[in-house]
Amino acid sequence: MTKRIITISREFGSGGRFIGEEVAKKLGIAYYDKNIINEIAEKSGLSPEYIQENAELSPKKGLFAYAFAGRDVTGKSVEDLVYEAQRKVILELAEKESCVIIGRNADYILKDRDDVLNVFIHGDTPEKIQRITRLYNVEEQKAVKMMVDIDKRRMANYNFYTNQKWGGKADNYTLCLNSSQLGYDRCEKIIMECI
């Protein structure tokens, strides 16, 4: 089956978002990242600001608290509502057009389609820290903290909603690429070769 949708999961600082955006440009297909927040907001009835903070990352309180906190009488938390809205938006996008979707558990949400190329971009720690330092204009120590914190929250969100393990597991992806060793250009080229 020809692949026409690309999901990109990525470690923070690995350049996965950048690579995904370049691939979308070069292939002339749609690119979905933060720009789907308004649609998720509309579907869930929550504010775009709230979605921005919660749609991909689990709250800082950690997975255990996450699983039990703030549920209404139906057992659904606000996070569940966000997730459900996000899921619907992603399913509709995949139906509508060829596209690149960054993060947001899209690999799992689209797992029943066979036209999806699931990519995981990871990198070596020194290169990731260097990139974060530069992009966010922060000191090295702060960059390390950001990297650990954001990956941990992405992981908690993914593991909670997918029953799969975030990152690491090659089995969940068609393609895993180490962007520090391969370089961004080569990662883009490899992904485009699979479409």
Added chain:
Amino acid sequence: MTKRIITISREFGSGGRFIGEEVAKKLGIAYYDKNIINEIAEKSGLSPEYIQENAELSPKKGLFAYAFAGRDVTGKSVEDLVYEAQRKVILELAEKESCVIIGRNADYILKDRDDVLNVFIHGDTPEKIQRITRLYNVEEQKAVKMMVDIDKRRMANYNFYTNQKWGGKADNYTLCLNSSQLGYDRCEKIIMECI
């Protein structure tokens, strides 16, 4: 750093060995698989038949027994001697020439070199079983048993000697490819692009 050595770790039935052999042929570089058994035998003083059975797979008795069984006064088991000989052979090969090395924990053994491309080839279960059935001329049930058994023994050997987790972990590899979804030809092309 340009990569000139390719290590291929693979799930049983994923076609990883075949892909590695094709890549070596197309690049015109050396290919090391079972053909290093004689060298390991010579270095360890054990028979090639023994090496064949033990150099990559842990014994059927399982990891716990494996860790404690049959050690001499220096604390070394026969498996340790085999492993040590295999390690030396692989370090020498990498020093000598550009090559493809299949399995044998070569990714870990060569981890201090930066001219090594570490590839993990995995696949979807139905396709792997189909391949095993055809290649070994066995019934489906037997193919499933072979697949589970051999991957388990490879894993026990790898985990014991490397302190890393075999397979799955994308972080250990530059490139992880799902051969069932990408096809063997495309896997070869992607690997060659990274050299």
